[in-house]
Amino acid sequence: MSFLGRGSTPTAGGINQERVEMATQELEMVTDIFNRIVSSCHAKCISPRYAEGDLNKGESVCIDRCVAKFFEVNKKVGEKMQAVGAAAGGNPGGFSL
Template structure:
């Protein structure tokens, strides 16, 4: 905390802090959207069925309204791996930026 009791680091204006917060929020939303799309397309069974109840979602037919056990398990593993890799990449980028040139 700065000496003037401001919650902002020294030398950072409110506008800069808002800009950084906005950039961080955009990054997190994009990360969540990529994670959702990746794991959904990898794990959710979208096979078309010829009879019975069809559920339509963005133009695709789904067999069931709920995720089955296999889909849930796949999504759990996919999300876990996605966060793990994202964390590792973040660590590598942080460490790479600290290396002397």
């Protein structure tokens, strides 16, 4: 099965617009996460005064830990949101009145 065609509701050109839109949204989400990681970890781990072109060992270790923590927190938040959603019984807002 092709990613961009032969699925539900292809257009006259054979491209499935729904899948293209989903892929575009996913790419935007991944790009946003990447940019947030770069911004956050760069600010925390790399001195604004560049002394050399390559990362030193301390900076490298800091970035590795920063990225790992970012993904771990992201995973925990996602799990917590799923648990809250399940506890709400499918209530779209997650709140009960």
